[in-house]
Amino acid sequence: MTSLRTIGTPRLLAGLEQGRADLGRHLATQGPLPEITREAYTELAAAVGLRGRGGAAFPVALKLADLPAKGIEAVVVNGSESEPVSRKDRVLLTMAPHLVLDGATGLARALKARLVVVAVHDAAAASSVRAALLERKDGVEVQVSDTPGRFVAGEARAVLSVLEGGPPLPPGRKVLPTRKGYHRRPTFLSNVETFAQLAILARLGSQAFSSTGLISEPGTQLLTIAGAVEQPGVIETPTGTPLEAVLRFAVASPGPVLVGGYHGKWLTTPGDRSNVAAGIVLVLGTDTCPLGEVHRVAQWLASQSAGQCGPCVFGLAALVDDFERLLGGDPAGWHDAQRHLGLVPGRGACAHPDGSARFLASALEAFDDDVRLHLAGCCGRAVQGVLPVPGGAW
Structure with a gap:
């Protein structure tokens, strides 16, 4: 429950x-x-x-x-x-x-x-x-x-x-x-x-x-918080509550935070001014390999393609391959990922390729240090499966 x-x-x-x-x-x-x-x-x-x-x-x-x-x-x-x-x-x-x-x-x-x-x-x-x-x-x-x-x-x-x-x-x-x-x-x-x-x-x-929350959009909102936190679940909070306060409330581990789910973006320094505008907060922690976690999700996102357009069918599959090569230390994987991420957005029949590209592009930016470690050999961390995909534990 x-x-x-x-x-x-x-x-x-x-x-x-x-x-x-x-x-x-x-x-x-x-x-x-x-x-x-x-x-x-x-x-x-x-x-x-x-x-x-x-x-x-x-x-x-x-x-x-x-x-x-x-x-x-x-x-x-x-x-x-x-x-x-x-x-x-x-x-x-x-x-x-x-x-x-x-x-x-x-x-x-x-x-x-x-x-x-x-x-x-x-x-x-x-x-x-x-x-x-x-x-x-x-x-x-x-x-x-x-x-x-x-x-x-x-x-x-x-x-x-x-x-x-x-x-x-x-x-x-x-x-x-x-x-x-x-x-x-x-x-x-x-x-x-x-x-x-x-x-x-x-x-x-x-x-x-309007007695609580932001002046521009008052009231409360529901957030799902998961990952490396002691108290995961659904939280109701006033709109405008700083992300840092939400993380303290859930007793979150240090580390990057994903907001907005698998079509969202990564934050590496969620401070007092980072308001929670999305309904999902997922804390990655520091014990797992960030790029490996993102690669797992990229595979799942590609499997969810509607099969209606090239950016979704071929673009997401290409990005999965790019991230796999990057994990293995191949610099061409990083360069190809950057190229493909520039080709996918704005060309799909639905929002899935755009959202997936946003998630992956944000990961490359947020985990730049981890990218460098992989290109130099290995980050030294195993993939713990913190980011849930269907069929795994939540």
Whole structure:
């Protein structure tokens, strides 16, 4: 079971100390959900600068404003948390399903959507949501759809493809779901935490919601922290909490920190001004070989290719080979990696090659000393498997 902890007063994780919240305990903790209009949701989201919590960080108010006034086809909850490190969304679906459903169904009624679809690939999370639906009467149809756990299958357009009976792949066309979403109809789609935040915002209002966190984007956020830490798990913290404070709270070992997961970037000196803007914090420590760890992840990222474009199919495979040769002390591996990293970004059919290249380029920059050691012979450290990949321990 994932450990849950909070810095400050919990909101999303409130009332979960005793385990999963059924409807009775959920209402006793959070109170009833007020019925508010589409305009009120838009105004509230704009007032607190609420952004999607799935990675793209798109402003929720702008997404709402882009939807047609006459109503939409569906509200889609993207629970396909396929990032190997992240646990925050499945924690909400498993432990606080009613909070997520409040946000989704409340917004669906306001948007005049006929359907809410919860797309989820984790079996325990799906079971929890289905059990929660038996306790509720929402006045809107809610479906729970199982999705694959493949990395690229969590991308918004890939989720829509699966829901429509298609392959778990993001299509080459880049059309916003607000224009052409579920069955080519306007759709509001966001990740699990976004809907939980909307449920909190609807209850608190903008002033109370803004009583903690950053002025520009107040409230709290969920972080998954893992790796070389004594207390891994999911942490709820005010937005703007310095990364250094989060690391102290989790009793982290010294060493580089990966923020944003396997499409994120490495930090070697996370200081007081390094705010946590991503939902994943992974501490590498100093006992393992950094380049070896990154090479393992690069192999996995290449295996997750959607197979739709050259930068993903050939570019990521080439980078795996480059890093393998670099590990073996071949200077050509380093030079080829630099060349390939310049060719991959901006040319793919989806975000996977760009994100993978960002992760690998950041590693070469952050681990420059380790690169030099390998080119001189060996860094002297074994690969401990601190960076989790599917099939390994977490």
